[in-house]
Structure formats: C-alpha cells, structure tokens
Amino acid sequence: MPRALPAALTLMFLALWLSASYGVRYQLMEAGQWVGLCAGPGDHWQCQVRALLGLTIHFQVLAWSGIGLALVAQFAAGRAGWWLAVLALVFAIPALVLYTASIAVFAVVLAGLRLVR
Incomplete structure (x- = not known):
C-alpha cells in the first residue's frame, strides 16, 4: 500500500464529514x-x-x-496518537461548523499539527 494512501483517504473522509456537518447545520438547525x-x-x-x-x-x-482528544494526541506515541488526532478532528470539524468555532479552531490546529508530525 502506498504511503500516501492513508493520508488521502483521511482527507477525503474529513471533507465528506465537513460537508455532512454543513448539511446538518443548514438542513436541520437553520431550516x-x-x-x-x-x-x-x-x-x-x-x-x-x-x-x-x-x-x-x-x-x-x-x-x-x-480539544481534549487533540491534547492527548500530542502526548500519545505512534499510530495511537495519529488516530487520536483523527478522532479529535471528527469532533472539532462539526464544532467549527456548529457555532463553537472559537474553541474548536484550537482543536483543529492541534490535531492537524499532530497529523503532520
């Protein structure tokens, strides 16, 4: 399996998750x-x-x-830290879309930094 495949699949999943979050916001919360x-x-x-x-x-x-998962992911070693960072993004992306961007932006940044480390 090529090394870039997990990263590409993760980015595609997060893009779909972002669009689903916007769908929930505009079709359920604000409709x-x-x-x-x-x-x-x-x-x-x-x-x-x-x-x-x-x-x-x-x-x-x-x-x-x-933000809690992103902080734990910073200290977790190896693949566990990587998966915790992905899980932190799963929580933080809807938080960005659903009106709590002031806190969630820090979670996205911390999780993103852990993913590229």
Whole structure:
C-alpha cells in the first residue's frame, strides 16, 4: 500500500464529514420548516435530535471533546496518537461548523499539527 494512501483517504473522509456537518447545520438547525414544526407541540424525532444537538452546541461538548482528544494526541506515541488526532478532528470539524468555532479552531490546529508530525 502506498504511503500516501492513508493520508488521502483521511482527507477525503474529513471533507465528506465537513460537508455532512454543513448539511446538518443548514438542513436541520437553520431550516425554517424545522423551526416552525418544533415550536409547536408534537413528537417528531427530528425535533428531538435538533434539541439534543442544540444542547450539545450550548454546552460546547463537541469543541471541548475535540480539544481534549487533540491534547492527548500530542502526548500519545505512534499510530495511537495519529488516530487520536483523527478522532479529535471528527469532533472539532462539526464544532467549527456548529457555532463553537472559537474553541474548536484550537482543536483543529492541534490535531492537524499532530497529523503532520
């Protein structure tokens, strides 16, 4: 297997993850249809997912998870540190898109530095 293949696959996965995060933001969190539907009484699973994601955003769970994993990845040796950095990016990229960019940017930078080390 060529040495660049895992890096290329990781970049493709992260690009897809970024586009999925934007899809969640614009199709679920900011779409007017869900704002109106979830304001009234009713049990739609989409409204429950939206409310749970709203709490996750409010408490900055994704951003702090990403920064915690990125910090641990800095001290982990070998492939474990590399995989922790990828996992940190999995948490930090949606945090960037979903309104917690001030903290998540540090997680992305730390995880990116660990990936290229």
